[in-house]
Amino acid sequence: MNAPVLSNIKCGECPIRHRAVCSRCEGAELDILEKIKVYRSFKAGEQILWRGESMDFVASVVSGVATLGKTLEDGRTQMVGLLLPSDFIGRPGRDRVEFDVIAASDVTLCCFDRKPFENLLLVTPHLSERLVEIALDELDAARDWMLLLGRKTAREKIATFIDMLIRRSSLEGSTAQNDALTLPLSREEIANYLGLTLETVSRQLSALKSQGILQFKDRRSFEVLNPKALHDISGDDAPR
Amino acid sequence: MNAPVLSNIKCGECPIRHRAVCSRCEGAELDILEKIKVYRSFKAGEQILWRGESMDFVASVVSGVATLGKTLEDGRTQMVGLLLPSDFIGRPGRDRVEFDVIAASDVTLCCFDRKPFENLLLVTPHLSERLVEIALDELDAARDWMLLLGRKTAREKIATFIDMLIRRSSLEGSTAQNDALTLPLSREEIANYLGLTLETVSRQLSALKSQGILQFKDRRSFEVLNPKALHDISGDDAPR
DNA sequence: CGATACCTTGACCACTTTCAACGTCCGTGG
DNA sequence: CCACGGACGTTGAAAGTGGTCAAGGTATCG
Incomplete structure (x- = not known):
């Protein structure tokens, strides 16, 4: 090092x-x-x-x-x-x-x-x-992730991931940036996090985009237009 | 309770x-x-x-x-x-x-x-x-399981599971029962542990049986005829 | 002996992966 | 300044693994 x-x-x-x-x-x-x-x-x-x-x-x-x-x-x-x-x-x-x-x-x-x-x-x-x-x-966190890896669909995995980003970002910068977010990882890294391939990640992100749930500014930064829908897709119960 | x-x-x-x-x-x-x-x-x-x-x-x-x-x-x-x-x-x-x-x-x-x-x-x-x-x-252990859930095939999952049973059982009863083991879970429970369906679990166990790697006495108890092959299938590196 | 829970096996299907081509962005060097 | 190259991302088509649905088998317990 x-x-x-x-x-x-x-x-x-x-x-x-x-x-x-x-x-x-x-x-x-x-x-x-x-x-x-x-x-x-x-x-x-x-x-x-x-x-x-x-x-x-x-x-x-x-x-x-x-x-x-x-x-x-x-x-x-x-x-x-x-x-x-x-x-x-x-x-x-x-x-x-x-x-x-x-x-x-x-x-x-x-x-x-x-x-x-x-x-x-x-x-x-x-x-x-x-x-x-x-x-x-x-x-x-590891156990929640086990549920995701073992039982969630690609769609649910992506939604859960973004939902987690929302939650974490609302913790730190308490600036009222309701919805502007940045993916901290490349498509391949997201894939490795979610137990998917990078192509599937890309497709699911495109799907969320074409459904009007996300809007991308560029490859990494986006807005969540419909957080409720996103959370519903994630398969998790109401946020704690 | x-x-x-x-x-x-x-x-x-x-x-x-x-x-x-x-x-x-x-x-x-x-x-x-x-x-x-x-x-x-x-x-x-x-x-x-x-x-x-x-x-x-x-x-x-x-x-x-x-x-x-x-x-x-x-x-x-x-x-x-x-x-x-x-x-x-x-x-x-x-x-x-x-x-x-x-x-x-x-x-x-x-x-x-x-x-x-x-x-x-x-x-x-x-x-x-x-x-x-x-x-x-x-x-x-949770992190090892995340690797299994996210990246291993059904075959590898089953092999890893049985390999784990071997390791755990060799820890406790130090009786030299090299290979006689009991599944501690039903097919459905194994499925829920491995992120599979019970049918897939059943099929993979049958496959290991027909390949001469396992031999079942009844539904729950079996012998490992070829621990080496089993471990190779598991995808893990040499036992620690 | 029958009911029930558990397991096995088959056929079919769907979702995700795989393979491949193409597109976009960005930095480097001509 | 533009051209090239490489990394990264998107999209399509085909393939395959595991899931779903269904039928039948086996063991166990009253």
Whole structure:
């Protein structure tokens, strides 16, 4: 891993401060984190971690999007997670990653060297509680995704995916951008996330477009003209 | 939940002692657990927990098999986990289950009332460490299953499933029963676990039988005549 | 012994994939 | 500045895997 080291910004001004692993830390705890953190950035397409590799750091995503992927010997790949800003890479007590981590866009990470971070964990309940919470959220998300992968149709998968983008984006930028969105992934990456082929993804997006549910500005950015219809298609029950 | 309360057995003689949530506890810690535990049992097919329900207990599976399932409005269901002996139900800091828990066979649980258990967690690092470990193992398993659901063929799914049964059974009964196994689930349940229909499951099992890889004694019990071939079909790399 | 739940097998069908061609955007270099 | 090349995306046609529907088989339990 040879990413450039950027100038850090102060934790107090960090855009992901309220949701990241450090969200419960204040004062002295934050000062320690401040001291052991290093920003690193990766270009779109760069591999951040290799499957089976031993991690020398843990990190929060500050900006950009990264993917967690598993690959079969013959090249079929399945994404098993999507890392958006504030998401965390690394697990207490596990030094190997069980999947590839790849930057889907330019990515900036807030990295902590693993050893100091783990030592800090032992004496900082705020941190370890939050980490457990994050892991359990991921477990819930993984199980929802299992339902999608195992039982949903292509149409439902795409609708669910976009519905998720709406939900996540309404969480972060609380700017009232009701419906203008950007696909964080290429068609092929979306396909690997949803267990489809890129052609099927393309066709289903076209279908949603021709049904007047989505309107594309360009390949990546679009508006949701009919969020209700989209959600109905997704097959999920009413939003929580 | 109205399961009969069985006479407890002593923790020291518990068959799942070495792998369950209590595996790191000794002496005084074990004495406390001993005091707050209650055995409950469920008949095959009984629902142990309903999705969205608030849990009043957490538990370890002592014997039998239970399933974790999610269901779409129209009835399609996907299993998101399989609970075998020593597996744990319940999460620190979450009082609702996000899926249905159903007894696939007669099941005996070692139950702890949630409040006392959570209090104990706070002062028993052995217990909470083990719980985090268990949650992370489940996360890994969920991600492996995502690869299966999203990218594997019916044939590969069935082979992976049986391969998993071999691995799990070699863990527990270290009796040298190289190859005699029992399907813990009905065809329909297997289908819901693998994201298939029961007919496809049946056909694929028949195929493995006619290829001389499996040999059935009856509907549920069989021998693996060619574990190597089975594993090759599964699409996974060499066993860890 | 019959009822019922579970399983198997066949025939057909549909959805998604596969294969292929073409289109669009964008950066690079002539 | 435009032309070329490559990455990315769209669309069509054909093929194939797994699903659906249906009939019949087998085991188990009263």
